[in-house]
Amino acid sequence: MNIDEAIDLLKAKGYKTTGKRKDILAYFGEADGYRTAKDLISYLEKTYDGISFDTIYRNLHLYDEVGILEATELNGEKHFRMNCTHHHHHHFICNTCGKTKEIEVCPMDDVQQSLANYAIEDHKFEIYGLCPLCKGA
Incomplete structure (x- = not known):
């Protein structure tokens, strides 16, 4: 946005x-x-x-x-x-600097199969760690 x-x-x-x-x-x-x-x-x-x-x-x-x-x-x-509203994606978030990298993979296909009888209304998937700059510091 x-x-x-x-x-x-x-x-x-x-x-x-x-x-x-x-x-x-x-x-x-x-x-x-x-x-x-x-x-x-x-x-x-x-x-x-x-x-x-x-x-x-x-x-x-x-x-x-x-x-x-x-x-x-x-x-x-x-x-x-x-907010990133243009397409569905998730984020890697650096614990040190807060920068993000988009992740195009979404685990919901597998999850929806496991929860076939459930009505999923929303989800959030984030990965936390260190970006290349912070990892090297």
């Missing part, structure tokens, strides 16, 4: 697109991988002196709820990234 698509989605859901909200979108649009609320507040404090964690968390959860951001948990902390 790009920033314009995200703004259109916010408007379609009846939410205002304030300067802060656009700056949050710009941050995640440029980020390569998952980022935390702490990362975001450090970025926004340069422009918005005294911005609160409440404002950050409220917007992060709104964006997650409407499908602009996707969330995962790394080392006991929620991390967010811009």
Whole structure:
């Protein structure tokens, strides 16, 4: 999802697109991988002196709820990234830098056979480790 698509989605859901909200979108649009609320507040404090964690968390959860951001948990902390909506895929996530690599393989074909009598509504498949740069460091 790009920033314009995200703004259109916010408007379609009846939410205002304030300067802060656009700056949050710009941050995640440029980020390569998952980022935390702490990362975001450090970025926004340069422009918005005294911005609160409440404002950050409220917007992060709104964006997650409407499908602009996707969330995962790394080392006991929620991390967010811009939602990849163009095709179905999964991610390798670096535990050190948070960068991601798309994985085209999906284990759901095998799982659906094992759970033939179940109604699967959603799934998430992620692999965690070290990217080549962090592994070499």
